[in-house]
Amino acid sequence: MLYPCHNEGLEDIDAGVLTKGAVRLVFNLLWFLLFGIPLVCIHATSGLLNITMMALIVTIPVALPxxxxxxxxxxxxxxxxxxxxxxxxxxNYLNTELTKLEIGAVKQEVSDTKPTS
Incomplete structure (x- = not known):
């Protein structure tokens, strides 16, 4: 699956043991040091070059996306x-459902803390 075309990267809530907690932190730090910095530099440079080419050669339909x-x-x-x-x-669906769940949890906390008379 090509990532940028109509896709988004989200936190995986159904992750295995290798992608939770301290293990995830260690692997992400290793990735950041070994591969992350060069990849981000390449993507940032390519994005800036596309924007520069868009300004110089007026190729907005190709360069901007x-x-x-x-x-x-x-x-x-x-x-x-x-x-x-x-x-x-x-x-988008997952984000709206998560927001509904968070609002429901807050409402439940508020109703639980109200004094009953």
């Missing part, structure tokens, strides 16, 4: 362990 794709991939290139790539529609 490519530049945005490069900048969109930088967070996952830095710390990929524990991420999952999903379609944008699914990411």
């Amino acid at each position: 490519n530049a945005m794709a490069h900048f969109k991939m930088t967070p996952v290139a830095l710390f990929p362990i524990g991420k999952r790539v999903v379609r944008t529609e699914m990411a």
Whole structure:
């Protein structure tokens, strides 16, 4: 699955033992030091070159989506362990459901802390 085209990188809530807690932190730090920094430099440079070419050669329909794709991939290139790539529609649905659950939990806490008379 190509990541930037109508996809988003989300935290994987159904992760295995290798992508949770301290192990995830260690693997992400190793990735950051060995591969993350060069990948982010490459994506940032490519994105800036696309924007420069867009300004110089007026290729907005081609260069702008490519530049945005490069900048969109930088967070996952830095710390990929524990991420999952999903379609944008699914990411939006999951975010709205998570917001509903958080609002419901806050309402439940408020109703539990109200004094009963």
